[in-house]
Amino acid sequence: MIASLDLGSKVRLLTGASTFTTAAEESIGLGEIRLSDGPTGIRGLDSSGVREVTLLPNATLLASSWDTRLLYDVGQLLAEEALAQRIHVALGPTINLHRSPLGGRLFEAYSEDPLLTGLLAAAYVRGLQDAGIGACLKHLVANESETERHTMNSVVDEATLRELYLTPFEVAIADADPWSVMDAYNDVNGVASTENVHVNTEIVKGEWNYSGLIMSDWLATRTAVAAANGGLDLVMPGPGGPWGEALIAAVEAGEVPMSVIDDHVRRLLLLAARVGALGEQRLYDMEVPAPTSIGxxxxxxxxxxxxxxxxxxxxxxxxxxxxxxxxxxxxxxxxxxxxxxxxxxxxxxxxxxxxxxxxxxxxxxxxxxxxxxxRTRPATVRRGVLLDPETGEPGVRFVLRSTDGSEIEERRTGSAVTTIGWDDDLDAEVAAIEFHAVTTLDGPVDVGAIGVGDWTIHAGDDTFDYALDQPHSDGDGGTDRRGPSMQDILGGALQQPPFRRDTTVVSSGTAISGVIRRPMTPGRFAVTVAPAQRNSEDAIAEATSxxxxxxxxxxxxxxxxxxxxxxxxxxxxxxxxxxxxxxxxxxxxxxxxxxxxxxxxxxxxxxxxxxxxxxxxxxxxxxxxxxxxxxxxxxxxxxxxxxxTFPAEDGQSAAWSVTPEGGDLEYAEGPYIGYRGHHAGRAPAPSFWFGHGLGYSSWEYRDAHLTGGSSVRVNVANVGGRTSREVVQLYFAPVERDQPVRLVGWQDVTVAAGSSADVEVSADPRALRRWDTSASRWAPLSGRGQLILARGLGDVRARLEAVPADA
The missing domain is CATH 3.40.50.1700 (Glycoside hydrolase family 3 C-terminal domain)
Structure with a gap:
């Protein structure tokens, strides 16, 4: 197939055709590949807010189960949701680590531990891909904070990079073979993630022998030659972007070998074949439970x-x-x-x-x-608070108008939000957005506006007029050394657009309407109505009574x-x-x-x-x-x-700052993040340790003993009054002074009240190694140290002297 394509056709396939689709090529039977954001639900190609889909619990809550079977079921559920929308690839899971508890996006990622993260991610990937939906591990790599995320440089030594931040990707790739991976926005040690030969090519595709596709995060790619030669296979979104004609010219000039282009295309075609978009197209005739179904x-x-x-x-x-x-x-x-x-x-x-x-x-x-x-910002509108005045259905009616006042499009949303994205196929430029709704609330309410533009809101007898301006990124006028920054759009008009909130009094049936003139697009717009927030004195007095x-x-x-x-x-x-x-x-x-x-x-x-x-x-x-x-x-x-780990106070974690200095964010704590730093005395004792959780019963651990060099068996007795689930955690504290304690395995068991069960926990070999920087290779830990059975390191139940493998 590749041999039948000319250079222009090959390059065209390597940039998205739209915000969430890739290009088709009829001559080889290639259809479009449809991608969707997906960690807590499959939003699909529609970013306008019209389609209602299932909302799952967030990643940290799912991960807190410590249950790979549950994560597999989550993957299966999301696959069903993807099939219902003809989606081929779900853009998840997010497997960056919880380096600092200040990270804004931690809620999307699993944990602070690389082994736990990797094994849970592998189960999630298997759940998706066993149903034919591709997974996408993200964001490769050292992408643990959001401040200046499009321009910042993560400075992390090679051993820490390998032992912590790359390990979840390595485990998930080895155990589940995810069909795609996403490069991050940030630089790593001065090299853009989309151009990082060391990570993308030498490690992921080379050492790990990864056969899948590496795509960019949206608008992360800045260059043609460096990114194409740096292991990136697919630029998203499209159309446009830095490849296209520039990449064709680079190949013709000998700056990018044709073999590199062919490898990118090969990986894209393999992804298409895996998800049913190459050759005979997948049939989407699966019965999928509705988001509101009892099941x-x-x-x-x-x-x-x-x-x-x-x-x-x-x-x-x-x-x-x-x-x-x-x-x-x-x-x-x-x-x-x-x-x-x-x-x-x-x-x-x-x-x-x-x-x-x-x-x-x-x-x-x-x-x-x-x-x-x-809240400072207006609250999200609850379903049923605003109704379409024409249909009486929950939601808001938005009307997009052009400069001459003619109607471009009408949108009836189930929520109070509409988003105008890059891929909206609109007949004209949007000059104004009208909105129409009635509220079901009575009494004082906060009426909010979210989105860049000049607003007029009518709420009963009150009218509010104001302008909401585009937020600007920090730095030198919104640009960086790799080209124009997208912080103003992604971090402002789309992710956290400007807002205003006013208080008025309404009764059920009050009209909420108005217009947004000169709306910034792409952009996200919402009109919100919620019960007015109360002053603290009155609220506390009523609560205590x-x-x-x-x-x-x-x-x-x-x-x-x-x-x-x-x-x-x-x-x-x-x-x-x-x-x-x-x-x-x-x-x-x-x-x-x-x-x-x-x-x-x-x-x-x-x-x-x-x-x-x-x-x-x-x-x-x-x-x-x-x-x-x-x-x-x-x-x-x-x-x-x-x-x-829950620190007792701000600043009391070994890794704390998420703010780059001079563009650099130093991972100066090395491998001592989370519980590793607290256990080593690099941070005060926390309020609650990683791994802590009481459940609804009480447990005794009896007769803990080694069954091998790195395996432990223990009798776990439920001495409480109800059937309960226990998670037996195994940690290793190496004798090596430069190596922190680490989780090496766990096993869950459900035991009836008054009963007990023998549980064996074996250490994962990938947790019992260190990166030898001088030799540039993995080396085993000596094996000397303590194996620790615990319910979190704040509740240690047994300590056993480890037996080295060569003893």
Whole structure:
């Protein structure tokens, strides 16, 4: 097939045909390959917000199950969702590490540990690809923060790069053979990821013998010659980009060998063959459960609940008793955050709040109280808050108009958001966007606008007029040494566009309408209506009053998509607003207090010793409220274990800063990230260790002994009152002074109350090696040290002297 193509045809195939498709070539039977963002749902080719799809729990919550079978099932579910939209490749999983807890995109990635990340990713990949949908490991490599992400240079020594940041990619490629990999935006040691011969060619395609395709992150490619020779196979998106005629000229000038072009095309054709886009095209006649079907909803509840993690449970207050009266408190209780921000966002059919989930349980005595303000930006509109005035269906009617006022297109969305992307096939330039809706709310509301343009909003008797300007990136006027930066577009108009919020009073049926003139495109636009955020004094007074009257106060706190987002990092791990004051006030007034943490990543908990129980629930997806209710009342055991260490205070992690200095972000901590740094004394003891999680039972570890040089057997006894799942974790602390402790294996087991089970855990050989920089090769650790059985390193159950293999 390759031999039948001329140079122009070959090069045309190596740049996307649109935002999410590749080019077809009829002469060889090649159809387009359709790609979709996919970590928490398959959004598909439609970026306008029209299509409703299933919203899964976020990656850290799924990973907290420590269950490769569950991750395989997630891959299978996403494959079904992809098949329903004729998608060939899901752009995931994200397997960058949780280097610093400040990373804004940690919610999309699995953990701070390379082995755990790699093995979970491999299971996810197998789930997708066993159903014929390609996976795409991202983002290669050292892409652990978002600040200046298009221009920053990750400075990381070779041993740390190999032992930590490349290991998840290596494990997933070796164990699951993912059909594609995505190069990151950042440089690595001064070389752009899309041009990095050392990583792309020498390591991935050479040492690992990877046969798949390496594509660029969207708009990450800056050059023709350096990127083509640097191991990149496919430039995304298209059309356009830096290849095309420039790459043809480079080949003709001898700067890029034809053999390199042929290898890129070969990898593209192999991907097409694997996903059914080459030769006889795949038939899409599969019956797929609807996002609202009972089976799908039950599946999502189970996925979310399994990873939820009991952090404290004094007096076994959890699970709650059905006859207890409960005061449910907090803005996150009534406006539960179900997903993070950025390219992983989808438009789900609903997002069940914790208040809705607990109210749905029969026989509960429940009082619901709103909490303190938690947002700076306008809140995402809940389904049913805004209705199309013509159809009465949930959503907003958007009308795109040209410069002469004529209608270009009408969009009826199920949400309050519309996105105009690069690939929208519009007849004319969009000069104005009208929007029309009615609200179902009564009382004070916050009316918000999101998106670059000149806004007029009519809300009942009030009219608001203002301009929202394009945000600008830091740096030298939005450019960098590799060409024009896309930070203003990707990080501003699309990922976190400007906003404004005003407060007014409405009644059910009030019209919400207006126009956005001079909208910036590509861009994302939303009109939002939500219950007005309350002042802290009033909110705390009402909360403490309700808490004093109930048997148990359940306070729901957390972060929002303002902190858990692509394109921006956090500046603190403290909860936004006055949520800490709310928890402390409730704890002082209530008989018993349970705190539910609705956050994807670590938060600081100054009140942890004031409350009776803490349940971490991540960002639980569209069935959030049902999943949280199921765990609080014990219908499903929250058997999760933390995938990230929770520091006790800001700055108390060995790796902390995510802000480049002079464009460089130094990975100066080397391999001592997360629990490795705390265990080595390079950071104070954390609030909660990686691997921590109590479940709803108690455990004894008995007769731990070696069964080989790096395998341990232990009898695990469930001494609690209910059937429960335990995750037996095996760590190795090498005797080598320059090597940190590391997770080397784990095994989960479910045991009935009063029973026990023998569990054997073997160390993965890939965790028992070090990179010998002087010899440029892997070398085994000496094997001398301790094998540690633990429920997280804060709860060690046995220490065994390791026996070297050559002893």
């Amino acid at each position: 799908r909803r039950d599946q999502l509840v189970q996925l979310a609940a399994t990873g939820m993690t009991v952090l404290t449970n004094r007096g076994s207050i959890l699970p709650l008793e059905p006859d207890q009266s409960v005061a449910l408190i907090g803005r996150h209780a009534v406006d539960t955050v179900c997903m993070g921000g950025g390219s992983s966002e989808v438009s789900p059919p609903h997002q069940v709040s914790i208040a809705e989930g607990m109210t749905a349980l029969p026989g509960t005595s429940l009082t619901v109280v709103d909490g303190v303000a938690v 309700a808490a004093a009257e109930a048997d148990v106060a359940v306070v729901v706190v957390g972060t929002t998509e303002e902190q858990e987002t692509e394109a921006f990092d956090k500046s603190t791990l403290h909860l936004p607003g006055d949520q800490d004051a709310l928890v402390s006030a409730v704890a002082s007034a209530a008989r018993k207090t349970v705190v539910v943490v609705n956050a994807a990543t670590p938060v600081i908990m100054p009140w942890r010793d004031e409350v009776d129980a803490i349940l971490w629930v991540g960002l639980p997806g569209q069935e959030a409220g049902h999943a949280v209710a199921a765990t609080l009342y014990g219908a499903v055991e929250p058997s999760g274990r933390l995938v990230t």
